[in-house]
Amino acid sequence: MGNVLIGMLGSRLDHGGLGKRRWNQWRPSIGLLMQPDFPIDEFLLMYLPSDQQLLDLTLQDMAEVSPSTKVTTFLIDCDNPWDFEQVYSHIHDMAVGQRFDAEQHDYYVNITTGTHVVQICMYLLTEAHYFPGKLIQASPAEERRGVYHVIDLDLSRYDQIASRFAKESSDAVIHLKSGIQTRNKAFNGLIDQLEQVSIKSTAPILLNGPTGAGKSQLAKRIYELKKQRGQLTGELVEVNCATLRGDNAMSALFGHVKGAFTGALNARMGLLREADKGLLFLDEIGELGLDEQAMLLRAIEEKIFMPFGGDQPVSSNFQLIAGTHLNLFEQVRQGLFREDLLARINLWTYELPSLKERIEDLEPNIEHELQKFTRSAGYKVNFNKGAREQYLQFANSSQALWRANFRDLNSSITRMATLAVGGRITETIVAGEIARLQQAWSGFQELVLPGQDLVAEVLAPEQVDEIDLFDRLQLNEVIKICRNTRTMAEAGRILFNASREKKSSSNDSHRVKQYLHKFGLDFASVTGS
Known part of the structure; x- marks a missing residue:
């Protein structure tokens, strides 16, 4: 050297x-x-x-x-x-x-x-x-x-400097998680990487995940972190693209000039210009129209765009975070989303899991929601010991669907805390809340077959979804009988016990074989023999 x-x-x-x-x-x-x-x-x-x-x-x-x-x-x-x-x-x-x-x-x-x-x-x-x-x-x-x-x-x-940077990084990760000590390994790994990307990159970030998974809250935390580090001086501008339609979408995003359309009595700046030197969060970006997507792509790449009805381009230097619950690749295949825009915003993509997928984080999030309510209400609220155990048992069970994810949890804790007398959530309050949630989710309950669901054991999930409830219940019983017999002939004698008596020559095995074949099954596959 x-x-x-x-x-x-x-x-x-x-x-x-x-x-x-x-x-x-x-x-x-x-x-x-x-x-x-x-x-x-x-x-x-x-x-x-x-x-x-x-x-x-x-x-x-x-x-x-x-x-x-x-x-x-x-x-x-x-x-x-x-x-x-x-x-x-x-x-x-x-x-x-x-x-x-x-x-x-x-x-x-x-x-x-x-x-x-x-x-x-x-x-x-x-x-x-x-x-x-x-x-x-x-x-x-x-x-x-x-x-x-x-x-x-x-x-x-340098040990002292490295230690200091490690602490700053840890503090930043905690900030992105809203101070919640989450336990889900996959989610923690996602946030660890997102902390580095947030600080080191100005490229667009795409947050995928179901409604209520925390995309909006995470975008706010990223903005706060970047502003704290001096990387942004402008504002955080948020918009739900699902609320934008037609001329209103163009005007809201890119602004318009006076007289651009009927009712445009004054010029409008537009959200992209409001986000100059700041961060623009476009939630449900998959709902944007194709024309708006084309203009957005130019604004991301060149930092310039044309206000609606205008003939002079304007500029805005913003960072973009996009959110969606849709599969944008499928949207591209259907012609509903521009492939070039997806390629531009797909550099840093993060899949936010649902509450059910990170159920181990339920308890720390309950504590977080209680602390939020305490700060807003001005008095401390907590569970009785028995009430806490009762609520956790239900919240972790298969009965709790958490359809709206953390929004459901926030609403649930807010209701119980509001009803708590003297700041104590009791077993009675929890029982009422469980009944309320069960009623709210009753229309979304998944099919539960009586006894063991044998159909789900022998068919793929997508095949199960294509079978009518009538056929599923019938097939479940046929599988049960096949598993309790030694041969197809024996199963056939049980299944066709009445109709076989009316036939002069009965081939019970063949009838069982034909029935199972309708679903792509055979005797060996359903019995494991």
């Missing part, structure tokens, strides 16, 4: 005069080549047009103090070394045009010389890994070569 030094020729510190006295002075770029424990194989030396004479002299001195060092020079051709945009652009171009090989060389970026603007640009480009190395800072000492200090920007190497 060889050492490669990257630096800027310093018009003041590297200028020790043109005569021999220069050898008595500390010159950072020369001094770094004189370090006995720090051999430099190559020096990538940048310089300004005004320093050509200094460069020629410095190159001579470098060849004298370190003849084995290869020096490659780069002209930074900017008019004003204090102009940040000019300086950064030129040094950036130099870094991009250079082929670095971090496996074969150790790179060090000298930030001792150059204007303060140059030093800042060198630091930023190193931090962003355009220069794949460590910073080096030289300083004078009694000997003319001076001393140097290496600064490694890999913060994970």
Whole structure:
């Protein structure tokens, strides 16, 4: 591994005069080549047009103090070394045009010389890994070569800093989970990654999940986290696309000019412009019309769009979070959603599970809802011990459908807390709430067959869904009889006990075989023989 030094020729510190006295002075770029424990194989030396004479002299001195060092020079051709945009652009171009090989060389970026603007640009480009190395800072000492200090920007190497960042990351994750100590492994993993993406990326985020799974709350938490980190200065703008139809959709999203349509007495800014420098949350994006989708795609990619009825484009620099409960790929197949828009918003996609899919998080969410009610009501509410056990037993059972997910849970806790006398939720209140929930969900109860559901054991779920209740009940009993007999003939004699007496020659096995074949089954598959 060889050492490669990257630096800027310093018009003041590297200028020790043109005569021999220069050898008595500390010159950072020369001094770094004189370090006995720090051999430099190559020096990538940048310089300004005004320093050509200094460069020629410095190159001579470098060849004298370190003849084995290869020096490659780069002209930074900017008019004003204090102009940040000019300086950064030129040094950036130099870094991009250079082929670095971090496996074969150790790179060090000298930030001792150059204007303060140059030093800042060198630091930023190193931090962003355009220069794949460590910073080096030289300083004078009694000997003319001076001393140097290496600064490694890999913060994970510093225990205290790494510990602090780990805590900040943990705090951010807790914030995204609304402070709830969730237990579901898959959900926690999702939030861990989303925390990193929220901070590091400005690309669109797509949140998939059923109604009430927490998409809107999560979008708000992401916004708060990004604003806390100084990544957003604008507002959070939310809209449910299912409420937007026709001209109203265009106007609401993109604004309109005065007179764009009947009733447009005044111009309207539109939600996209309101979200400038902020975050736009489009819930139920799958409900948008195709025309609105086309305009939204342009607004995401180019940050410009045309107000409804207007002829001059306007701009808005917003970050997008989209939410949906629909399968957008299926919507694309049906021609209801643009494939190019889906490709643009599908970079970071997260599937939020339903409450039933993360039932282990039910109890901490109950505590969260109680705390929310306590803050809003101004007095503390909690369960009696027996009432808590009673509610948890029901909430975790198959009777609890949680159709609206966390919205159902929020409503349930709010009702019980409101009825709690003296801040205590009793068994009587819980019993009333359970009855209320059962009544509300009664129309959605899934079919439960008497006894064991044998049909579900032998057929795939999609096949079961296609069978009428009448056939399902009948098939369930046929399977039961087949499993309690040794042969198809024996099963047939039981199943066709009356009709077989009317036949002169009865083939009971064949009749059972034909019946099972209707459902793609045979005797062996239903009996496991």
